[in-house]
Amino acid sequence: MNDTVSRVNLAGTAAPSLAASDKLARSMRRRGDESRFWWLVPLLYILFLMLPIYWLMNMSFKTNQEILGTFSLWPQSPTLRNYQVILTDPSWYKGYINSIIYVVMNTVIAVTAALPAAYAFSRYRFLGDKHLFFWLLTNRMAPPAVFALPFFQLYSAFGLIDTHIAVALAHCLFNVPLAVWILEGFMSGVPKEIDETAYIDGYSFPRFFVKIFMPLIASGVGVAAFFCFMFSWVELLLARTLTTTEAKPISAIMTRTVSASGLDWGVLAAAGVLTIIPGALVIWFVRNYIAKGFALGRV
Amino acid sequence: MNKTWNNKAWFMVLPVLLLVALSAVIPLMTVVNYSVQDTFGNNQFFWAGTEWFQEMLTSDRFWAAMGRNLMFSAIVLAIEIPLGIVIALNMPKSGWGVPVCLVSMALPLLIPWNVVGTIWQVFGRVDIGLLGYSLRQIGIDYNYVNDPFDAWVTVIGMDVWHWTSLVVLLCYAGLVSIPDAYYQAAKIDGASRWAVFRYIQLPKMNRVLLIAVLLRFMDSFMIYTEPFVVTGGGPGNATTFLSIDLVKMAVGQFDIGPAAAMSIIYFLIILLMSWVFYTVMTNYDAER
Known part of the structure; x- marks a missing residue:
């Protein structure tokens, strides 16, 4: 394409002076939105x-x-009183700790389970693979409201209500499919010849996966982990339904304060600001992958 | 990529399968179970057949919530998609402006959804919020607590604030993949700004735009937290969308049968939309 352009350029302008063609090239590099x-x-x-x-x-x-x-x-x-209230009152700051515990648990579970599955989807064809991949997507798209009540009953039956693991498992509903789709997107970008060469060189599958493949998709793992973290962090409905006191996330504590009569607006605002900070801190590292992550690895 | 046929790959998918079965299949079975039974308490259940489904499909309440939700999705898409495209087209092309724009635009996407609600609840209040107070000062009778129209404006404004960046980022990702040579060729042909957009930029954004439309539709169709925090579904039922209505019915009134039937109908719609999404994606992947 570039060749054609420069040839046309030379023919059309009958060999202009070097400076002029330089200027032309520079103006052409712009996109045409000259305003x-x-x-x-x-x-x-x-x-x-x-x-x-x-x-x-x-x-x-x-x-x-x-x-x-x-x-x-x-x-x-x-x-700074509002921040002081939050950082010294256990009923407030424990909300942050609870949130972070289940979010981290969920991220670890989701990414660990998704890694081999995403590899299988990107490398092999197997019975029902497309149906399975589609079915995963439907879970990412499913409204949490549909699952709130059955989750509550299921986890009550197992005595898991008000534990961190309950929320972590519930959030797998949308985070595992998300992680599989994102990782599959990244893995499909790695040529298959790399796998084959490694096998010829005598690598066993686990060793190949950890030593060679993982470093190649390190950014993909990071992006998947970030988005699992984020979607678990921003979710409220399931987290609130499955917890009462011990594992109550910060977001639920905030809604409780909203519904109470004498509102402490300052503390509420400070709590809100503190929930924005984790996202704001890591956003810089994933800035080039944000679109890819939100689009399930398909951009 | 040509893939080899290997049924042993199932073992690699097994952990995911178990996890998602636990968190999706079993709960969904419970819902199906409830949707065909009736109870008078005491854990005694009776076969009800399609009674709840008939009740749901003929109930005004369900269709009203569905109508409100579809209208909400339509308005939100009609604003966010064109706005997102315009902003993406005017993003800086290089230099320090790029990361600054990306980071600051992505910020609303990473805020917990109930905090988004809280932010707008405060922002729109006529006594202490910047938006509500300013509107009052310039003489507009704005009150999202009592006026259904104002409540809608607030909820839509909030969604535009929250999610337009997703469209911007997706379109931007599509735009930067266009080689400079395309623009140079257009320049030589003397193409107008509109022609560049119509024949170079839009075709290249096709795929990301489809993803953006589908994602925005799905997410706005299951929206719960943000409007719940701001308006609580009110005033009256003015902003009671499907998810809000469902939670009200299932957890608030404990009408398990109708709520389960509603869940199933809701889920079937989602299934249909997911299928569209999937078909679009796999077709594009095949072209690639």
């Missing part, structure tokens, strides 16, 4: 995104009197 104010669009959009988040942060640094009494665009007398 000088293109940057306004993303800028305005990001402003729109940041405004509600800013408002939450703004509130988290205010006292309740200030939140309810005066309307101000930034805290007049900034205070």
Whole structure:
């Protein structure tokens, strides 16, 4: 393609001076959207995104009197009291610990189980493989509301209600299919010749998988783990249904505070800000894979 | 990639199969079980046949929730897809702007869904929220707690805020895969901005756009947490979508039979949509 373009270019302009053709090439590299104010669009959009988040942060640094009494665009007398309440009161900070425990458990379970399955889907054909792959997808798409009640009864029968493992297993419903689909997307990008060469070199399957294959798809594993973490972290309905006190996630504790009468807006805002932080911290590392992860590894 | 036929691969899939069977098949069987039985308490169940399904399919409440949900999905798609495309087309092409845009745009996607609800609940309040207060100041009678229209505007605004970035990121991923040579050729042919979009950028975004539409449809069709936190389904039933109605019925009123029948109908719709998604994906994979 490039060849054709440059040939046409030379013929059409009858060998222009070097500088001129350089300028032409540079202008051609641009995409054709010449309007000088293109940057306004993303800028305005990001402003729109940041405004509600800013408002939450703004509130988290205010006292309740200030939140309810005066309307101000930034805290007049900034205070850290709200954060102090959360970080010193066990009923608050244990919510974070509970959330992190079941989220990590879920991520480990989902990715570990998904690794061999994704390999099988990307490398082999077997009886019913397509049906199975499709069936996994339906679970990713299934509304958690459908599963809330049966989950509650199932885990009650096993005495697992209000344990971290119950939530971790329940979240496998959508995270295992997600991990399988993402990993399959990454694995299909690795040429099959690598497997065959390794076998010829005398590698056993487990050794090949750990020593050669895993490093090749390391970014895929990272992305899958990140998205399992994220989707387990943001989910509320199942986590709330399956827990009462001991394993209650932070998100459920927040809704409880919302429904109570005398609202502590400042603490609520601070709790909200603290739940955004894990995502904001790791987002930088996966910025190039976000689209791929959300699209189940299919971009 | 040509795959070898090997039925032993089943053993590698087994862990996933067991896990998902535990977390999907068994609960779903319970639901099916309930949907064809009636109970008068005491753990005594009676065969009810298709009674609950008939009741569900003729109930106004179900169809009203379904209608609201479909309308919500349609509005959300109609706003988010074009908006996402426009923003993706105007993203910076290189330099420091790219990571900054990617990171700040992805931020709403990673916020817990109930916090998204909380953020908008606070943001829209007329006494302490920036949005509600400002609207009041410029003389608009806005109150999402009492007014169904305002509640809808708030819930849709929230969803646009929450999920448009997904469309942007997907479209952007499609756009950066277009080689420069395409644009150069278009330039030489004197193609207009519209022609570049219509014949170069849009065809290349086809696949990601389809994924975006399907994902957004599925997720908006099962939305629960965000509107539940903001409006609780109200005022009245104005923002009671399918999932909210289902949870209300199953957990709140403990009408297990109708709730189970509703779950099955709900699930069949999801199954149909998943099939469309899957067919689209496998067709594109085959082309690749």
